[in-house]
Amino acid sequence: MTSYLSDSAFADRTVVVIGGGTGIGLAVARHVVGAGGSVVLGGRTHQTLRDAADGLGARARWATVDTTDDASVAAFFADVDVVHGLFTTAASYVTGPIADLSIADAATAFDTKFWGQYRVVKTALSSLADDASVVLMSGAAGARPAGPAPAYSAANSAVEGLARGLAVELAPIRVNAVAPGTVDGNLWQQRDPAVRRQAFDSYSAATLLGRVSTEDEIATAVLHLFLNTTTTGTTVFPDGGYTLR
Template sequence: MSTYRTYAIIGGTSGIGFALARKLVDRGDHVVVGGRSAERLEQVLGKLGARACGKTVDITDRQSLAAFFSGTSALSGLFTPAATYKTAAFSDGDLESSEGLFKAKFWGQYWAVHAALPYLTADAGVVLMSGAASARPLGAPAYAACNSAIEGLARGLAFELRPIRVNCLSPGTTDSDLWRNRPDSVREPAYQAWQSLCLVGRPASSEEQADAALFLLDNGNMTGSTLFCDGGYTFR
């Protein structure tokens, strides 16, 4: 009798999502990976091996989300780190960095969980992803508000969807593909600033964030909580 579990990761082709997918596969579980790029998805599935499958998905499109989950076997967990957005000052009055940010990061995760509901087992764990700016904003108020809203969503869903568990991972600056693909002139000052803002003096690794997400997926007594994996940034 098979003992493996199946998990879905929307945003599993890079960064924290890919690190979690690799950890799940390495321990013998199966993973359904979602990503925007078919080419990138194919490369990642080749790295993950036979225990992984995947589909392209746009987390901002409800029909795309429905198609992603269609035909999926029973899911023991869902992680939703996928989001593409930009941030800006309130005074800019920019729609993409305010309303567009919520569409990509908040509503994307909201509707992803809704689309997954028919496939989640009764003891499944859902992990949303916010960011430490929810508790300690440094400008970009729409970004801070969006992250706070996601953490509130996790609490509300934990109550309504029980016994399914819903938690939220709130990372700080992470040395992931997102930052590595940015110019040195942008990345290095951000990393240096983070060293003075947090307690451990460095950004997290994608693997450390994936460990935190895995804990939230696995621990049967964790629900309605936000886990700040931010090197003590919010503590300060």
């Protein structure tokens, strides 16, 4: 993976990536380490985190964490002295039409994607450096729903509102959101190839650029928000122009 960053862009800085064992989170971690920084990876699966940290080298460490559990998140941050960058991708939820989903299933998008990130930021407050940057994970569906999944769309919009609210409250700490669309990467690689191809073709046809994004492209958007010292309270859409069609 080629990085556009200098080899010292993250020197003497520590970035926490929850959901950092795979996918976009791991891509962010690779760039940070490659640019001289240290990373703390969080997630729920020991082996995945261990393998990721081993691949990243001496400047990476890991601990398990469940972002839906107060005690688990508190225990995770108890071993983190200072945080210069914070990014959380970990979430697991059920999507579908309002007519089909139970309230409990519909609430999973908020329970994990919204409240999970809220809980992580709240718990990390005492560890955030004065010049820290927090990047929340939203999604293009918040601005342009892709199908009948209203609770999921609403959760993404709520995350973007959270970023704006936190930017006001926590300044000069910067808080932004990144809102990708369909991404060719770890999550989609686990699905049936025919389903994946159909989804990619449909999404590509609805974008200005005519293709899905890569995990590394989303990661570089996150890195920009980590490093750009005048950007706060905004949402970046690395979605190929999906929200503009």
